[in-house]
Amino acid sequence: MHRGNYVLRRVGAALLTMFVAVSLNFVLFRALPGSAVTNLSHVPNATPALRAALTREFGLNRSLGSQYVLYLWQLLHLNLGVSYFNQQPVFSNLVTALGNTVPMVLLGTVFSIIFGVLTGVVAAWRRGTPSEHVSVIPALGFYAMPVQWLGLMLIIVFGSVLPTSGRSNPFLINPTPIQHLTDVLEHMILPSLTLGLVLYGQYTLIVRSAMLETLGEDYVLTAKAIGYSNGRIIRRYAFRNAMLPIVSVIALSLGFIVGGAILVETVFNWPGIGLAVYQALLERDYPMLQGAFLLLSVSVIFFNLLADLVYFKLDPRIG
Amino acid sequence: MLSAQPALPVAEQDAAADLSPSPLRELWGSVRGSPSGMTGLIVLVILILLAIAAPLVAPYPPNTQVGAPFSPPSVHHLLGLDDGGYDVLSLLIYGLRVSLLVGFAATFIASVVGTLIGVVAGYFGGLVDSILMRITDYFLVVPLLPLMIVVADLWGSSLVHIIVVIGALSWTMTAIVIRAQARTLRERVFIRRSQALGASDVRVITRHLLPQVMPLVVANTVLNISYAIFTETALSFLGLGDPVQVSLGTMIEHAFLRAAISAGAWWAVIPPGALVAIIVVACSLLGRTIEDSLNPRLRTAYLSVRSFRMRSAEQARARARQARTQSGGGDVDSPS
């Protein structure tokens, strides 16, 4: 069947791309000069014995081919290796970090969608009036700011009233669940707000474009002639048309949630996957970097596939 | 992500998207007529002139200590001094130069490569198209950060390397968008006619297809410039920038690493990011004006009496992807 065919083709293509991404990951990180040994053996009391021991421990004395096979085999078992610096499995490090990133990013994304859609609708409906400019210009402005810089701005402005570092107050000893939750939410406000502000602009512009297209259609003119209220027109016709690109953008964006907004987490010291990547980057903790980027690539591919399939479901003309 | 799609019948093409004899001149006309487009263009031109004239305009040389670190703004130093005692205003102007250089150079690479691939894929279709799109897909999934780390580790992180890496990864978006346009235009009657008269493929592409695609290339290029500048600031912030050069990105990084906020030195933090935002807004205004001019439906929102089909799924997804990547780009500034 035509439909099934399309789905199968897309899934197959996605799997192939994933395999390429996985192998690329391996090649990229093996291409790097130096290794765990160079870095880890650089302690004040290092000896050649230490270097030899580390080389054996990390399997760096095996051939590249056998390292690759080992890498693929371990991947199938969800074994992403062991972090050079805290000797813990990369997979569990990443899962913990992810657990911290998701709520913060979700909050920011939800804010951006809601606020973006509202401003986009206003901009389209009130086209040509000052309301449009009031909606579009800040959207464009925030969208244009480097996110790490906006984070620093928010720290300057709100630094004295809201927490600007970490996920919770480390000196709050034995809090009740409610206290802990409030504490975490307080810490989540600024990072989520930063994310939300830089993201909402894209929804504003997409909703505005899509609605403007629809508002130019015949049937809208007809609906107005018939006497339907503006609200009804917006909801039933104009907005529906915007759904498709919005859904598409959301699905594509989800692929990057895993990336954890590296810049936001770095600025606000939020212990999520983004900060883990930043620290692994500083320390050149290759297994952590490799694992994190693998996770990122795979989720991008996965959510792109999801976006394609959702789009296909909503608009079968594609297949 | 994209597979080869069957071409849509000619009859269903936009009646309004007629081929014009001089698309670039028309483009200029519509930009001139749009206040937001002109604003964007003028701002960009001013910034470019400022960057070119940096040695003449900047009050102090950029790498000389002229006072105590983090001195506040004064009559001699309008934007104060940074963590090394260097004049922030001068750094800003030289940094603008470097950031614009990266933006333009990387985008140039991306546009040339992307347009070439998009046009070839869109024009020839079939197997060529499939192969090129498959390659595009694979480039799409190369994560920016690891690639930049590898390049930085192997060859050092100089401006040239940053430009090449950004260019090498951003051509994909241009290719996808141009390809969609090329496919649509391929079906144009007069191209067919030209082929019937025996013109070679190369001739058809260069003399007929390319000029029609140009406005979209221009729009895409302008929008890519802001992506490239964003990416440079992000890479610099993460320590992968060129340590010898001053760019707007490294200015933000220095302020962050040297606790400018705790020192109360807002003048070291605010100007570089604000300037980046200005550049990006200007590019966006200009780019969107050009894009809008290519899409006449938007101009006639309430007055339309013609019927238009929904734009093809590919174009919609390409636009969505473009919009997503502009909000900070790929996996560096995610999620977006």
Add this chain to the structure above:
Amino acid sequence: MNRKSLILAALLPAAALLAACGSSSAGSSSGGTTELAVGVMSQFQNPNPFNAFSIMDYDVEDLEYPYLVQYNADDQIAPDLAKSWSTSDGGKVWTFHLVPNAKWSDGKPLTSADVAFTWDTILKYVKGPTALDAENVTDLLSVKATNPTTVVFTYSAPLASVLTYINNTSILPEHIWAKYATGNGAQLKTFGNKPPIVSGGPYIPEQWNGTTTLILKRNPNWYGPKPAASEVVIEYYTTPDGLIQALKSGQIDYANAIPQSSASVVHNDGLIVDEYPSVQYLDLFFNMDHPNSSAILDPTLRHALNYAVDRSQIISVAYPGSQPGESIVTPAAQDWDPAVKPPAFDLAKANQMLNQAGYKMGSGGVRVAPDGKKLAFTVIFDNGLGGAGQRAFQILQSDFAKVGVQLNLKTLDTTAFLAAMFGSNNSYTGWDMAMETDAGLLDPGYDLAYFTCADFGSYNFSGYCSAHYDQLYLEQAAATNPTVRRQIADQLQVYADQQLPALTLLYTSTVDVHQHGWTGFGGNPYGALNPMSQVTFETIHKG
């Protein structure tokens, strides 16, 4: 280094009596607990001492496990678990007498059996899992527990640094670790040792969130004087801003080793800033093995360049609070020779020396050597030096240009930098100069070792190899008499200064900050919280 020593020495016995004196500060004092909140910028990552890497790993190890000896407030070796010791057989045999009736935090006895177990394990697996401690068992033949409070170390040769090696090694509880010291010993490294653990030092790591926060409680069974802080919370901050905000808002009581450039930021806020000379230095290393340009091997050129280094400007712009450097041994380390002084910044003299040596000024303002090659040198630079290092390099580059020497920069991140510096098979090719920080320990043996032939591919950043230097070094390493050792160390420093394999630019400082509510802080080159002694925790108290 010895500033607070007199005051501290006087306070030492009194400290234990002075518990909570005075008004409240950030740390809570509710219900009988006195909490010290500490902010750090090094992350505690490895609770298992065999995997220790970051400085915080070592600092926490110092608080949780006993050591036979430690450094006191004067940076001299002092008793810890071993209350006295003696040597015999020409310095080859060391006998340590332990504090009697010592206990681990779980009540089990802490005896010489634990000491012997720890050292035997290290010796047994030194080629594998315990390789990190390989240096500490240099020339060690055996460790025997002759009775519950006596341990005998037997070496194959007399060594000057025995006590340093002893100070580097924590004692582990045999009853916890014995089961991992079996087979090939791989389990020694895979054992997590996550808090809460059985501790033998002043504090017990109780809770750890895996990334940023470690909570330690006072060990009631500790053999030493009772510390005033009943609870210590160590919080890791990734950015200086975060740390400074926490200090200013009173969230933390004490910040360890904040960046030097931030010291001025906290001065005006009623916080107390302590600066200690650190054991870290910033050098411009010359490639003394196979540089691209043979001009580097000319000692006159190297000495001339030394006059073209504006140390005071580099310090004021990039590393405020540092000390100008010259000797390869840092002032914070023992046996530093203050007679080895940096030359004055004199571009005219540099130009004169280069002219006389036959380097004529060529086109483009770059000198040309007699063999026709330009004085254009490749400098590899460690990115990890950050903005401060970059600024330092820029100053060097512009000053060297004024004497006709061109520097071409190649920046690499730390791992790539090391790989490029050593070259394949330690051939030291492809570069002329390298800019990097380095650090030793308090024992000067480390700083001095960095220029021996044996340190190729490890800490010898210059590729410098001299038979004379090596011979002097070996004499120093075997000199158990401190006066003799000092003399040889001085000779080594003077010789190195004549040979000039590297230009020592500056010695950095360690900056500690604490709130007014706490006093009694002392420190060493790593600050009050450091890997070689827990003396600070015995002396600090509120008030």
